Amino acid sequence: MYHEIFDFSGFLPSYIDSIGLYDRNSNFVEMTELPLEQQSSRSRPWSVMATVSIADTLLGQSMGYLWIEGEVASVSKAASGHLYFTLKDKKAQLSAVMWSSHVQRSVNIEQGSFVCCYGKLGIYSGSGRFQYYVQQIILAGVGTDARMLAALKKKLQDEGLFDQDRKKPLPFIPTRVGIVTSRVGAALHDIVRIISVRFPVPILVADTLVQGHEAPVQIVRSINKIATHDVDVIILSRGGGSAEELAAFNHEDVVRAIADCKIPVISAVGHETDTSLTDYVADHTASTPSNAAEIVVPVQRDLYALLCREQDRLSSDIKHCFAEARYGLEHRTTQINYAIEKLIHHHSQRLNKQEKNLSGVDPMHRMKRVKARLMQLSQRQTSAMAQKLYDQKTYFLQLASRLDAMNPLDVLDRGYSIVTKKDTVIHQASQLSKGDNISIQVSQGKIEATVRKI
Numbered sequence: 001m002y003h004e005i006f007d008f009s010g011f012l013p014s015y016i017d018s019i020g021l022y023d024r025n026s027n028f029v030e031m032t033e034l035p036l037e038q039q040s041s042r043s044r045p046w047s048v049m050a051t052v053s054i055a056d057t058l059l060g061q062s063m064g065y066l067w068i069e070g071e072v073a074s075v076s077k078a079a080s081g082h083l084y085f086t087l088k089d090k091k092a093q094l095s096a097v098m099w100s101s102h103v104q105r106s107v108n109i110e111q112g113s114f115v116c117c118y119g120k121l122g123i124y125s126g127s128g129r130f131q132y133y134v135q136q137i138i139l140a141g142v143g144t145d146a147r148m149l150a151a152l153k154k155k156l157q158d159e160g161l162f163d164q165d166r167k168k169p170l171p172f173i174p175t176r177v178g179i180v181t182s183r184v185g186a187a188l189h190d191i192v193r194i195i196s197v198r199f200p201v202p203i204l205v206a207d208t209l210v211q212g213h214e215a216p217v218q219i220v221r222s223i224n225k226i227a228t229h230d231v232d233v234i235i236l237s238r239g240g241g242s243a244e245e246l247a248a249f250n251h252e253d254v255v256r257a258i259a260d261c262k263i264p265v266i267s268a269v270g271h272e273t274d275t276s277l278t279d280y281v282a283d284h285t286a287s288t289p290s291n292a293a294e295i296v297v298p299v300q301r302d303l304y305a306l307l308c309r310e311q312d313r314l315s316s317d318i319k320h321c322f323a324e325a326r327y328g329l330e331h332r333t334t335q336i337n338y339a340i341e342k343l344i345h346h347h348s349q350r351l352n353k354q355e356k357n358l359s360g361v362d363p364m365h366r367m368k369r370v371k372a373r374l375m376q377l378s379q380r381q382t383s384a385m386a387q388k389l390y391d392q393k394t395y396f397l398q399l400a401s402r403l404d405a406m407n408p409l410d411v412l413d414r415g416y417s418i419v420t421k422k423d424t425v426i427h428q429a430s431q432l433s434k435g436d437n438i439s440i441q442v443s444q445g446k447i448e449a450t451v452r453k454i
Contacts (some may be wrong), residue, residue, distance in 0.1 A: 056123040069116040074242035096132040114140045162280040168264040178231035183207040187289035194293035210238035215248035220257040237289040240271040249276035268292035329396040340385040412443035
């Protein structure tokens with residue numbers, strides 16, 4: 001199997017990290033407030049832990065407890081009971097956490113909820129992440145993004161884009177699979193690995209951004225482009241992520257591109273719990289990228305086992321047809337023989353009766369003439385019956401010969417054999433190399449052999 005990768009994405013954005021200021025004694029200060037000898041330098045650096053701890057303390061002291069309102073972009077609850085979620089508005093987003101002790105007394109929230117939270121800002125030293133430690137949550141309605149998404153979904157649904165009768169069937173065994181995803185994502189590697197194991201087929205990859213503002217445009221361009229490259233099915237995929245990271249797959253242009261695509265499309269976006277508008281419009285939805293690979297191709301060894309079972313069933317059916325045909329011919333021959341014997345017996349009785357009737361008549365000449373005539377008729381009848389029996393037997397032998405000629409097992413009985421290598425039938429010597437292990441199927445068994453000379 002080979003893989004082709006087309007880059008339809010253009011260039012990817014770069015990201016820049018920033019650093020803060022600190023002194024050697026873990027005191028956060030402005031650079032201009034420190035005497036020159038106390039400023040951080042290459043010879044007198046601060047530790048990372050000290051820097052993060054001071055920043056966390058000063059942030060909490062300077063801002064105190066705050067009420068912050070926003071829309072819940074993503075939310076998850078850990079096994080420990082802690083609640084992790086993201087607050088956002090049109091221009092920014094903020095990571096938030098509520099400890100399990102507060103979660104037990106809090107209202108339930110979900111993605112798209114508009115909330116007002118009470119807590120304080122801080123920095124988590126384990127990751128250096130700026131986050132909001134929430135103690136209280138008040139529901140304030142549904143967020144703008146959630147309302148817009150619901151309105152878009154209803155609009156597309158009313159247009160019939162999600163109707164079942166629009167969905168195209170997937171090919172049983174595709175000759176080429178197209179994948180629209182990021183070439184550096186784990187989703188692509190999972191799909192390629194599973195297809196290679198289950199049923200290796202050629203794969204064409206359209207590299208594209210799968211998150212960010214430019215992602216919808218690139219995804220649409222990649223779908224339209226890859227559909228012109230002789231693929232039988234397209235997998236639109238990316239791994240799991242937050243609602244913001246999966247937003248491109250809720251974009252109207254992406255949904256309409258899938259609806260207009262002439263090639264069957266499988267939507268494999270996020271994890272099992274993630275749902276996007278591409279799942280509704282696609283011809284088939286996979287819970288994960290790995291599940292999409294399992295859907296798009298069957299297991300090769302299962303197909304081989306199925307073919308073997310069908311071959312055995314066909315052979316059994318042929319033998320059964322032969323047996324029924326032979327039984328039918330034998331039964332018909334028995335009926336013909338019985339009918340001939342019955343007819344001969346009937347004419348014999350008639351002849352005997354005529355002889356008795358003639359025995360009472362004095363004119364011997366008439367009796368002899370009648371007797372001769374009866375003998376002649378009897379011989380003609382016997383000859384006709386014999387000919388009829390011969391014709392029926394000849395017809396039976398012709399049918400038996402034709403049935404035997406159709407028996408695929410007779411080829412092996414005539415001395416032929418079937419050579420296979422790893423379950424592949426060998427048609428030419430060029431398919432083998434010296435030292436190859438082969439199997440030779442003959443009429444009464446199978447022979448395992450090794451190629452010594454070509």
